[in-house]
Amino acid sequence: MRLKHEEEESLPVRAAMGTAAEKSTKERLLSVLDDLEVLSRELIEMLALSRTQKLPQTGEDTQILELLVQRDREFQELMEVAQHQGKVHQEMQLLEKEVEKRDSDIQQLQKQLKEAEHILATAVYQAKEKLKSIEKARKGSISSEEIIKYAHRISASNAVCAPLNWVPGDPRRPYPTDLEMRSGMLGHMANLPTNGVNGHLPGDALAAGRLPDVLTPHYPWQSSDVSVGMLPPHHGNDFGLEPPGHNKENEDDVEAMSTDSSSSSSDSD
C-alpha cells in the first residue's frame, strides 16, 4: 500500500520544520512523536495488508522502516536536548531568584538613600534659614552701649518706675505730659489746637492759661527753679527739650492741672 501523497509530502516538510531553530524543543518533540506514530501505523498496516492479501513487497515498507528508524533516532536526540534544557532551566530559576533578591536589596537601598536625602535636605534648609536670620540680625545690629543708653533714658524719665520721692499729687507722670508734648518739636511744628488733644481737659485749660495761679499747689519736691524741676533732668538734656514758650505762668498751670480732681491723670494715680 502506498503512502498517501499528502503524508509523503508532509514528512519531509515536517522534518525541515523540525530542524528550524525558531521552533521550540517541545514543538519539535511533539512533531517527531507524531511522525513516529504515523510511520509505525503505516508500517503495521502495510505489513498486515501484505500478509492478508499475500501481495509482493514493493519496497515501500523498507522506506517506511528507514524513516521510522531515522525519526526514532531524532526523537532520542531531542529527548537528550530536552533533558539538558531542563537542567539549564533549573539554573535559570536559581538565577531568577538571585535577581529578585538583588532587586529587593536595591529597593531597600533606594529607600534608605531617599530617607537620607530627605533628612539632608531638611537640615540644609534649616541651616540656610538660620544663616539668613544671622545675616539679618547682623545687618540690623545695634551696639550694646546704644541700647543701654536708650534704656537709661527710658528709665530716667521715670516711665518704668515712679521716683522714690513721688507722692500723690506730683505732676510727674510716666508718660509725656501735655506741657512736655507742647514744649517739644511736635508741639511747635503742628501748633495744634487744644480741643481735647489728649483728653485732659484740665491740661487743655492749663495750656490755654485759663486756670488761676491760686490753684497751683506746692509740693515738697518743688525747688525754687521750677522750670528745671518740671522735666526729668536727663531726659531734658538728651532730647534737647527746651520749652521755648516756657514761662512761669505755664508752670503754675501744670501744678494747678495736677491738683484738679477731674484730671484723669490724678485719677489714674
Add this chain to the structure above:
Amino acid sequence: MAVAQPRLEKEGDDCSLLPLVHDIIKCMDKDSQDVHQELAKLKSRIQEAREQISNMPGIDSSPQEQQQQLSTLRDQVRTKNQLLQKYKSLCMFEVPKAS
C-alpha cells in the same frame, strides 16, 4: 515475506519506540493473539511520551534562545551585584533616629 527487521537500539534507550514496533511485527509474524495487546502498549507509550513532553520544564524555547536567556540572566545578576557593591562601598552614614 521478507520484512526488514528494525535496528535494535541500545538497551538504555527507553525513549525509543522501535522495540515496541519490533514486538508488534514479531507477533504478526507468529500470528499471535498478543498483537492487539502490543498495539495498545505502543499507543499508550506514545501517549505517555506526549504527556511527559508536555510536563518537561524548560523546553518552551529552543536551546539557542534558552542560552540567550541564561546569558541575559547572568549579566543581570552580575550588573546588580556590581551596583550594590558600588553603593555599599560609598561613604555611608548612619541615619539618626527621629527623636
